[in-house]
Amino acid sequence: MPEKYPDLFTAAFAENPLPILQALRANNPVYWLDHPQLQSWIVTRYDDVCTLFKDARLQPILLNSNMGIQPPEHERKELQPIRDGMGLWFSYLPSERHRRIQQVLRRYFTRKVVNALKPRVMQIANELLDDIAEDQSQNMLDNFSYPLPVMVIAEMLGVPISERQRFTEWSARISQIFLPYDYVCHKDAQDAYLQMQAYCAEQLLFKQQEPGEDLLSVLGEAVDKKLINMEEATASCIFLLFAGHQTTARFLSDAIYRLWKDPELRSKLSDQPDKIADFVDELLRFQGGPLATWSMRQAKETIEFKGHVIKKGQTVLLDRTAANHDVEKFSCPAQFDTERGNNHEHLTFGHGAHYCTGALLAKMELEQALSLLLQRYPDYWIDEEKVNYALPMLMVKKICNLPLILKPQK
Numbered sequence: 001m002p003e004k005y006p007d008l009f010t011a012a013f014a015e016n017p018l019p020i021l022q023a024l025r026a027n028n029p030v031y032w033l034d035h036p037q038l039q040s041w042i043v044t045r046y047d048d049v050c051t052l053f054k055d056a057r058l059q060p061i062l063l064n065s066n067m068g069i070q071p072p073e074h075e076r077k078e079l080q081p082i083r084d085g086m087g088l089w090f091s092y093l094p095s096e097r098h099r100r101i102q103q104v105l106r107r108y109f110t111r112k113v114v115n116a117l118k119p120r121v122m123q124i125a126n127e128l129l130d131d132i133a134e135d136q137s138q139n140m141l142d143n144f145s146y147p148l149p150v151m152v153i154a155e156m157l158g159v160p161i162s163e164r165q166r167f168t169e170w171s172a173r174i175s176q177i178f179l180p181y182d183y184v185c186h187k188d189a190q191d192a193y194l195q196m197q198a199y200c201a202e203q204l205l206f207k208q209q210e211p212g213e214d215l216l217s218v219l220g221e222a223v224d225k226k227l228i229n230m231e232e233a234t235a236s237c238i239f240l241l242f243a244g245h246q247t248t249a250r251f252l253s254d255a256i257y258r259l260w261k262d263p264e265l266r267s268k269l270s271d272q273p274d275k276i277a278d279f280v281d282e283l284l285r286f287q288g289g290p291l292a293t294w295s296m297r298q299a300k301e302t303i304e305f306k307g308h309v310i311k312k313g314q315t316v317l318l319d320r321t322a323a324n325h326d327v328e329k330f331s332c333p334a335q336f337d338t339e340r341g342n343n344h345e346h347l348t349f350g351h352g353a354h355y356c357t358g359a360l361l362a363k364m365e366l367e368q369a370l371s372l373l374l375q376r377y378p379d380y381w382i383d384e385e386k387v388n389y390a391l392p393m394l395m396v397k398k399i400c401n402l403p404l405i406l407k408p409q410k
């Protein structure tokens with residue numbers, strides 16, 4: 001008789017996933033979750049998660065956030081355009097098409113380009129901090145952690161500064177498509193999606209005429225050379241905004257909060273900014289998130305794995321958070337230890353063919369933003385009682401309000 005585990009798709013799990021994941025890893029490392037809303041296998045050991053990340057018989061799939069709700073037919077039809085658009089997000093395309101688009105993007109996301117972006121990221125972060133009044137409680141999410149990654153993506157794409165506010169709005173509206181089904185929200189997400197799609201298509205045409213050093217120009221050139229088509233190029237712009245915004249923003253908020261809770265570490269990093277990279281990696285390892293604890297796959301064929309039969313069409317959750325807390329890989333995993341030598345071996349950016357395209361960029365952004373904050377405001381203060389969270393189903397705990405006071409240095 002297989003062991004029964006508490007429901008993994010609840011607020012209680014989002015609040016504290018580690019004990020359940022640890023029990024799964026120890027007793028049922030490959031486990032069939034017979035859940036009415038998401039029947040799936042969940043895999044929790046580091047080595048197994050790595051192996052399956054590299055298994056080409058497993059295909060990434062997007063979470064269907066309808067959570068068992070079947071929208072009426074006319075609403076489904078209305079919302080077809082956003083499904084068609086997201087259907088071109090390259091991660092979820094067949095492997096040959098995925099590789100072709102990924103190769104184009106990888107030309108841009110190099111260490112050299114990321115290093116060259118550092119001064120601009122620093123400048124954007126500085127300007128955001130300049131706009132925050134000192135000595136007053138401000139929600140750091142609205143003023144710093146959420147706008148920064150959007151502005152960096154817009155910078156990278158080569159979008160005019162005047163248009164960047166629209167990116168922030170589009171990102172927030174499009175992300176509603178991942179909330180449980182509600183026609184009004186999903187329709188608004190679609191309206192934003194279509195606006196951004198039209199805007200990116202227009203910008204791509206412009207960059208084909210007047211190329212620059214930016215990512216839209218790289219995509220425009222790839223369209224000219226017929227490496228990708230126009231629809232794939234515009235879909236990739238929106239996918240990058242989706243993949244790179246909330247993820248980085250949430251980690252930045254978590255990092256600011258964690259450093260506030262640990263004044264000793266904060267003081268150490270203020271004095272030794274070269275240690276911030278290790279802190280970022282350890283936070284990435286520790287959290288494993290940022291949106292869900294796992295990456296989702298679908299079996300393209302029946303697979304035998306560790307004595308289990310994963311049938312064609314079944315869903316597999318590769319649990320990054322559980323893998324990052326596997327004691328066989330990371331000693332004393334529940335301890336937050338920036339000095340552990342192997343913290344960068346976490347799976348928070350995935351592994352294998354779908355390894356995060358923006359991993360270098362995300363780490364650079366987090367490092368720059370934190371080093372600037374600690375340099376300018378090493379004594380920042382958080383109004384602890386007003387910090388609040390959302391515990392969305394299927395997702396990880398998310399800070400919604402981070403009231404922070406920037407105290408000028410004496």
Ligand code: HEM
Nearest residue numbers: 091243244247248251295348349350354355356357358362
């Ligand atoms: C802390 C921030 C970030 C985290 C934790 C993160 C995490 C991840 C993970 C786990 C995957 C693999 C998903 C899977 O295998 O199912 C992924 C893929 C991806 N990420 Fe990130 N990401 C971050 C930031 C970014 C940024 C800044 C960008 C770009 C602007 C980006 C672009 C992408 C893309 C395009 C993919 C798809 C890669 C592929 O399928 O080939 N990510 N990310």
